[in-house]
Amino acid sequence: MRPFLLFLAVFSAAINLRAGMASVGAVLDDVIAAYGAPASLGGVVTALPGLMFCVVGLAAVPLARRLGLSPTLAGAAAVSAAGLALRPFAPHIALFVLATVGVAGGIALANVLLPAWIKQYGGSHLVALTTVYSVSLSLSAAAGPLSALFTSSWQAALGVWAVSALAQLAVWVVVWRRVGVDKPGGEGDAGPQPEAAMHRSRTAVALMLFFGLQSMNAYTQMGWLPSMLASEGVAASTGAAGLALIGLIGAGGGLVLPTVIARARTLTPLVLIFGALTAAGYAGILLAPAAAPIVWSTLLGFGGWCFPLAIALLPARTRTALGTARLAGFVQPVGYALAAAGPLLVGVAYGALGSFVPILVALIVLALAMGGLGVVASRNVYIEDELAARG
Template sequence: MSSSPPARPLWRGRALALVGIVLFAFSLRSAVGSLSPLLDHVTQDFAVPAPVVGLIGTAPPVCYAVAGLLTPALERRFGLERLVVAAMAIAVLGLVARSLAVDSLTLLGSTAIIFAAVGTGNVLLPPLVKKHFPDRIGIMTTIYSTTMAVSTFLPPLVAVPVADAASWRLSLGLWAVFAAVAVIPWIALLVRERGDGGAGGAGGAGGDEDVESANPRVFGRLWRLPLVWALTVIFVVSGTLAYTSFAWLPTILVQTAGVSNAQAGTLLSLFAFMGLPASLAVPVLVARYNAIAPLFAVAVGSGLAGIAGLLLAPSAAPWLWVALLGIGPLFFPLTLVLLGLRSRTHEASVALSSFVQSIGYAIVSVFPVSIGLLHDATDGWAAPLWVLAVVVAAAIPAGFVIARPHTVEDEWERRHGAWS
């Protein structure tokens, strides 16, 4: 019977891995919110039609969905650290290319390159932690998830001031520096492991941890379970609010609330910042206190209140409306913790995570571009905001399903007989 390895200091024999994971996590989110506050600056050089803005907002969830399916096979062929280096190198190229874009198509294409790399990185982080920190998985997961939250709200905060002081190209391109620096620890680890004759992970942490693919038999069963679709719905609600806001919220605020571009960037940073306390508190509240129903009420109520404020009185208290809207995506950490709690077996957990994230991101990808098209068709933001309100309200029936303490195996056995 296996046992957990004894805990040892985070930095002993694995400082490179610790620094590498933190820098890697930071680089995976810094590109998400750095562009939309600068669209007014970009359009002074070339036109960026609303459908292209929508497609740029769609790029992250599409790439995340595809990466969730392709990355396991790539990792098995090339290895964790080599794939990390490749992903960050591609991200650097994409970030530099985006800062040099000459029209809307090159802006869109470079953004797609960036998020192809980022989507791969999202899948690689958990096995990197498992390989190099098998004794500290909890604290390392908290460290990298918090780092990702910080790197989500920081870029929109500085995007416009840097663009005003220098240029929008420098403002976009500076994030390539962080991605380039993130490559260094992983190259050093590869060199050290080659010098050690290809021994296991840092500090003797063990051999490579494969990125697992979902068992096709188990994955196929999930289509027939209401619990799985309820988890997918709340994941879609979270992703729709997040990626639609990153694509369009600054524009909505400038056009309806009368704020400046710099203020809109700061407000987008506030939206992203609201995810930081949620990422820290939600897993604890769910795992220890089963606080699913109260969290649902807070997320749905806050999301609807924020949308109502933007619809009815956008200029009255834009900070309040954005803060309330930013509470809505607490569904994301809620979904992540429930992926573990709503499955009994390891293979079911892997299949459930793959199903919810791949299907969920595929659905989410429809919304940013659709919101842009709807805005063009109606020449206003009322109809798009009503669509977002309907999306948030869709979480309510899903909440009743997932609040009951049962697993996908329980649901299958109740409906179809033995799980195994």
């Protein structure tokens, strides 16, 4: 496959992996008001991505082994595009939620399988493709809430992302026609058995928890950061800008971290710093939210570098595309189950308490725990070798 198509395929998929869901947070209050829904439903809507990533992610590897990586990714693009196109026209909140389920389901498949596709086709371009993936993922998270600043209604803010989703579908149909049924490589490779249970790897388990806590932070921020700031009198536009800033800063992490992982002897100082910065961002929102909301968003953005680091570790710590797919299939579903609990519990707790103070205290503690788990998750080992050593 030509390098141009490789990079275009990765970019088109990654740029759609966050925007369709990140765009909801900035207009969540408008959506709830338009349907006359209870505030607690906001927690359900913001938890759907994590929940679907867990449920659908478990099916991703079996589907890829039966249908092929590229056909499954093309199908995922089709499902996401359909949900994004239908969601703004939903006459009832139930149909809005159903369309959101479709968006999240398609994204869930791509979340698990795109790293394996990169591993399979990357070759000498592996680090560069991983960089494009991580940067585009962060740009997607940044661009999502920005649509609310340049459109006149929540329907337009959400519907605009159907255009990029349809473009992604076109690219992956071309890829599918070029490569056919491309099952993940590594099934017949010599060496450590690829079917060894992933939970037996200490590094895989730590990466799953690390990924889960960072994803919980990311989706809590996407769903609730504007509301957290607005509750203290910060303008809605500032909250949306802060959320976009977090995504833009995350793009910087995606740009540098794949190369850092490939070259660094240890990542321990970095993950500890990222955890501390995340905690500091939440502490700023807790203690002085209106004083410097952009500063707090900046701290959260740099703390969010845990996410591109976790994403880059998936292909970096495995030897084959099958190993990458299985590691992603273990890390992401369970990790996103933790992520789903975050925004859902925030919605329930805020509805019951009427305050974000205890929620922010809990987020600070979890951010520090995330840094500690990152030390184990980022060790310089191959998962297959670790599984083989544990027999």
